[in-house]
Amino acid sequence: MILLPSDLVAYIRDMRARDLVSVGQLRLLLIRLDSATGTLASTLEATLRRGEDSSGSNSKTAVTAGAIAPASDARPITRTGPLHDPSKLRGKLNKAPHFVAVLGKRRRGGSPRVTVGRGRTMDIILKDPSVSASHAWLDCDEEGIYFVHDDKSTNGTRVNGRMVAPGDFVDLAPGDMVRFGEVKVIYCLAKTLHDVLRLR
Numbered sequence: 001m002i003l004l005p006s007d008l009v010a011y012i013r014d015m016r017a018r019d020l021v022s023v024g025q026l027r028l029l030l031i032r033l034d035s036a037t038g039t040l041a042s043t044l045e046a047t048l049r050r051g052e053d054s055s056g057s058n059s060k061t062a063v064t065a066g067a068i069a070p071a072s073d074a075r076p077i078t079r080t081g082p083l084h085d086p087s088k089l090r091g092k093l094n095k096a097p098h099f100v101a102v103l104g105k106r107r108r109g110g111s112p113r114v115t116v117g118r119g120r121t122m123d124i125i126l127k128d129p130s131v132s133a134s135h136a137w138l139d140c141d142e143e144g145i146y147f148v149h150d151d152k153s154t155n156g157t158r159v160n161g162r163m164v165a166p167g168d169f170v171d172l173a174p175g176d177m178v179r180f181g182e183v184k185v186i187y188c189l190a191k192t193l194h195d196v197l198r199l200r
Contacts, residue, residue: 001090001093001094002036002096002097002098003030003093003097003098003099003100003197004033004036004041004044004045004097004098004099004100005045005048005099005100008100008102009100009197012100012190012193012194012197013194013197013198015190015194020190020191020194023190024189024190024191024194025189025190025191026102026103026189026190027102027103027146027174027187027188027189027190028100028101028102028103028187028188028189028190028193029100029101029102029103029124029178029185029186029187030093030098030099030100030101030185030186030187030188030193031044031098031099031100031101031124031126031183031184031185032096032097032098032183032184032185032186033096033097033098033099034096035097036097039127039128040099040126040127040128040183041097041099043125043126043127044099044101044124044125044126045099047106047124047125048101079171079173080173080174080175081160081172081173081174081175081176081177081187082160082175082176082177083175083176083177083186083188084173084174084175084188084192085175086192086195086196086199087199088175089175089186089188089192089193089196090196090199092186093196098186100193101124103138103146103187104123105123106123112139112140113137113138113139114137114138114139115134115136115137115151116131116135116136116137116138116180117131117132117133117134117135117136117151117153117180118131118132118133118135119133119134122134122135126180126181126183128181128182128183129181130155130180130181130182130183131153131155131180131181131182131183132151132152132153132154132155132181134151134153135150135151135153135157135180135181136148136149136150136151136153136157136164136180137149137151138172145171145172146171146172146187147169147170147171147172148164148169148170148172148178149164149168149169149170150164150165150166150168152166153180153181154181155181155182156181157178157179157180158178158179159172159176159177159178160176160177161177172187173187174187174188174189174192175187175188175192
């Protein structure tokens, strides 16, 4: 299993019980890579490093810095996606390298939405020709439900294989598979990835 960036992955793997209480509910995007050294991987890594430079933190402490997190009184998770089970997720992660991105803003201020696209100003930059400059955005409602909205992209956004219609807000559940153009992403909790990394 190849997961990048290695320092963030090690941090999640080594979290203790007290860390899991505060950090375990953080939402992650596990972005499938064609290669651990390709354009998509290097752009994601460079974006992470630029965010660290501007905030003065490293990727371990940045885990919580810009993340959008549900309110403490948020409704508990009632639906889970097809890859929420750690053994199923591990099987998927073993098939290709993935980049672990915290679902959060790169910069403070402005809209709370986390933007996804090929453009340099996006929060999560996916340098792939199938991804539009401003492809989609994600947000969390007052009940702690996360959702994705396609931003009139050329190649569309899919959740578990179903196209997100223009103007729709599609709820996400941990373990859901999201596709931005041809880039495949798994939406999951930090605790689930922790469990995957601890599986023998």
